[in-house]
Amino acid sequence: MRNFTFIPAFVVFVLLSAFNLSFLSSFPDDSTTVQNIEFKIPEDALKIEKIIGDRPIKISLYLSPNEKEYSERILSCIEHTFHFLESNLSLNSFDEFYVYSSSLGLTLPQDKTANSVLVDIDLFIPDRNFAFERGLSAKICERYIANNFGRDNPYWVVKGIPYYLASRIVQDTYGSSSKVFQFVRYVPVYGMLLQHYNEIPIIYTVGSFEEPIGTACLETYYNSNKIGSINDDPVLLPDENSIFINGVIKPELMFLTLEKIVGKENLLNAFSKFLIIEPDSAVAEVFWNSLQENSSYDLSTFKENFFYTNQTFDDKIISLKQTGEFKYDVLVERLGSKSIDQDVVLITENDTLWQKWNSSNNWKTFSFITKDKVIAAEIDPYRKNYFDINFTNNSYTIEPRYGASLSIAVRWYFWIQNALMIIGSIG
Amino acid sequence: MIVNIKNSLIIATRQIYYNIKFLLLMWVSNSIGALVLTIPVYYLLTENLSRSLVSDRLAAGFDYLWFIQFSNLYKSNLEQLPYLIYSIVGVYTLVQTFFLGGLISIFHLPKKNHMVDFFYGGVKFWLRFFKILLISLVLFAAAFIINDLLGDLISWAFERTGNYMTDFILRSLRYIILIILIGFVTIVSDYAKVHIGVTDDNKIFNSIKLSVLFIKHNFNIVFTVFFLVAVIGALGAIVYNIIEIFIPRTPYYFLVLAFILQQMLVIFRLAVRMLFYSTEVFLYKDLNADFIEPVIVEKV
Incomplete structure (x- = not known):
């Protein structure tokens, strides 16, 4: 009876050991220099060398054959x-640089200035x-x-x-x-x-x-x-x-x-x-x-x-209103804790009008004069501030826009229809 | 009738054509379910985009930065969506179980295909089909658990070995096993329902046993027809995906064209689902039919 339980366990062990063979070819973490690594590179590893750049650097690349x-x-x-x-x-560079595939099972020197990765x-x-x-x-x-x-x-x-x-x-x-x-x-x-x-x-x-x-x-x-x-x-x-x-x-x-x-x-x-x-x-x-x-x-x-403090950033256009025959007021607000100097623009049919917002107030109304048809107002049009958590509220259009919402919703609707059909088909 | 693959597919397809009103019913129920899950998403999108120039950028092409910001801003709302999806899927599955009773009834007795007969069949078989659904769910769950455990075993065996190719092959095989298990549970569950629908059998486990025996005895034709119907379904999706590539995203009126195309695919897939049951009822009835020896009466 013991043999019956032993045999499947042995077979499983042999199979898993076979899969794990590459463990056997890995090495303990005792490498300190590139020269030491060279000794431990498997014999079938692929070595490619190339000299690059005006200030020549010799690149040595070691890969597994299947790579x-x-x-x-x-x-x-x-x-x-x-x-x-x-x-x-243009700082100090290397004369030689080594790149090893991790599949070779090598361990690199701990020295971070070493010329190898x-x-x-x-x-x-x-x-x-x-x-x-x-x-x-x-x-x-x-x-x-x-x-x-x-x-x-x-x-x-x-x-x-x-x-x-x-x-x-x-x-x-x-x-x-x-x-x-x-x-x-x-x-x-x-x-x-x-x-x-x-x-x-x-x-x-x-x-x-x-x-x-x-x-x-x-x-x-x-x-x-x-x-x-x-x-x-x-x-x-x-x-x-x-x-x-x-x-x-x-x-x-x-x-x-x-x-x-x-x-x-x-x-x-x-x-x-x-x-x-x-x-x-x-x-x-x-x-x-x-x-x-x-x-x-x-x-x-x-x-x-x-850099020195942790702040949140979110600039928003609250409203865009026509307050005179050719006058438009743009109300801008800082929803985050801080901001940087920003451009506030009014986009018209023929032109874009620019103003700077560099005060520390949390909100400000900007007035623009234009005879052209106004399309929208926008703050930070070039998306300079990567920390702004919401670029969508950086602009405000005169006419509401439903096209994108409808387009994405239709796509979502179709996904859901398919999901319902697939998951619901178990019934 | 000589039962062969061609005959079964032709006759089953005719049955769908004669009962197209039920296809519309299934489409409407699918559309309502999807609409319930789309309205909250549409509301969030409108709130986010309706006054923004990003809307114009999205019309020109997808803006991945917008997508990750939208996902972050509405994280709490979007996290609730899967639960809403699971709830609707649950209700939808129960409704489908009801429709299935009706479909098998009308495919069994083609001349009694009035709406009343459909709903009568739905009511009559719902509880029995629901029990089969529960058994199927347990088996599906078991299939997924086996799949996960196999995945864990493979991860353990190959962790840090760098033997990616063998890992990949074994993982792929694991999915093939999963697909086979799902296919097996689905086909047995389908034929158990067909058996109940045709014979009005009340014994659930007996129906499952008989359906397994039926599949075993007629494996070639049953599996081939099942596979061919699945291939027809896959072809529809392939054709849709090829056409969809050529539909421009802008201007927005192309959205209407895309929507019509999508709904055609949905209806096609529902028709394929009907085709599965139609072929199964046909095969089950014909392959189980008693063979009557011709009696030759000699005139004196």
């Missing part, structure tokens, strides 16, 4: 990343989604900055700047990503998943939906608590999530906002100046001073509201 199809894509991403860093920051390569990497490139680029930027900055903190520098740079590099090189959801964990499907049960999509829409720069961060930002500010010491923050939000997500959003206020070049110039900082200087002040030197925009309120 060969992604080698060009990975090399292209590495090349674009180094090209961006060299041409925009591990990259996770999924089974299927969709062509029009660049999350893979963003992740790889962020790791390279992290090493590049650590190599120059030489400190482990603050987080907004050692993590936040690399993630912002990676987003910028991917946006400039590849454009906006197309949204994907995963089917059976691995199969990427272009579209959006609205309702699902485990890995089974229930309500979804298939199609090409562009994710503009910053939206991946905003999704995380909206779904997390907002405790703490970027400048807070991570030790004082309550949990890992808060450290991540204040160290990575908020800095990226702040840099994207700053990009639109002071310009991308000025921001990158400020990075290249302050990243080679003197060992004992105050990092934050050096950064803000470097940035202010190149900008006519007064950043004192900005850094107080975005």
